[in-house]
Amino acid sequence: MANTWITDMTHFLDAEGRIAAQLLSRRLIHHLGSIVAAVTSESAETSRELEIKCRRKPGRKPCPGTIHAGFEPGTSNIIWHCPVCGDRGLIQRWQSTPWDKGARPELPKIQRVTYRRGMLSDPEDLSGLESTVLEGPALSREIIVAIHDNELLGASGNYGDPLVGDPLQYDELIIEHTGGTTRIALFNRAIMLFTTDDEFYKQVHRVCCAIDKVVDATQNL
Numbered sequence: 001m002a003n004t005w006i007t008d009m010t011h012f013l014d015a016e017g018r019i020a021a022q023l024l025s026r027r028l029i030h031h032l033g034s035i036v037a038a039v040t041s042e043s044a045e046t047s048r049e050l051e052i053k054c055r056r057k058p059g060r061k062p063c064p065g066t067i068h069a070g071f072e073p074g075t076s077n078i079i080w081h082c083p084v085c086g087d088r089g090l091i092q093r094w095q096s097t098p099w100d101k102g103a104r105p106e107l108p109k110i111q112r113v114t115y116r117r118g119m120l121s122d123p124e125d126l127s128g129l130e131s132t133v134l135e136g137p138a139l140s141r142e143i144i145v146a147i148h149d150n151e152l153l154g155a156s157g158n159y160g161d162p163l164v165g166d167p168l169q170y171d172e173l174i175i176e177h178t179g180g181t182t183r184i185a186l187f188n189r190a191i192m193l194f195t196t197d198d199e200f201y202k203q204v205h206r207v208c209c210a211i212d213k214v215v216d217a218t219q220n221l
């Protein structure tokens, strides 16, 4: 039985999220990146044969197999194998890498996303917030993928400490979807993110990153 390669695609990126220059020529990385690109080009729910040759050379002869790959059911991993030689692997954290073509096996049905943000001098008074509403064509696939990848639909609640900071930084995301409405409010995200390593705040950080993606997408419209 061949080894199972467990790969985290973010290990191949530099600080700016680009493919690290010194790694570009490595065959294994090209091979794994091609698998991610092929799988995320179609939202197929089952593993399928890709147009990618097996890279192994058992006994110095190239394996004649082609790679089968797909989204692992119930997780966000991509799994692949060669049916001829048994080479196989599992790929993690490929989302939003240069190889990610954006397809997912199942995306949430979202009707509207409202993003409100601003600085508050009174936590009870939300009237001065800047508001962005995304629906119809403005609610791009990229935003829905970001919400899906960051598991935002289950993250309703208030995050952060409303008693820290004056004025108070406030971010709020309201997601209307077929399962109901998810409302996420963040207090003082900038202060919180850099002052703790707690697991709770890592969850908040994921929420913040997804909100940034929503805002970036809005500004690019």
Ligand SMILES: [Zn+2]
Binding pocket: 054, 055, 056, 063, 064, 065, 082, 083, 084, 085, 086, 087
């Ligand atoms: Zn093979």
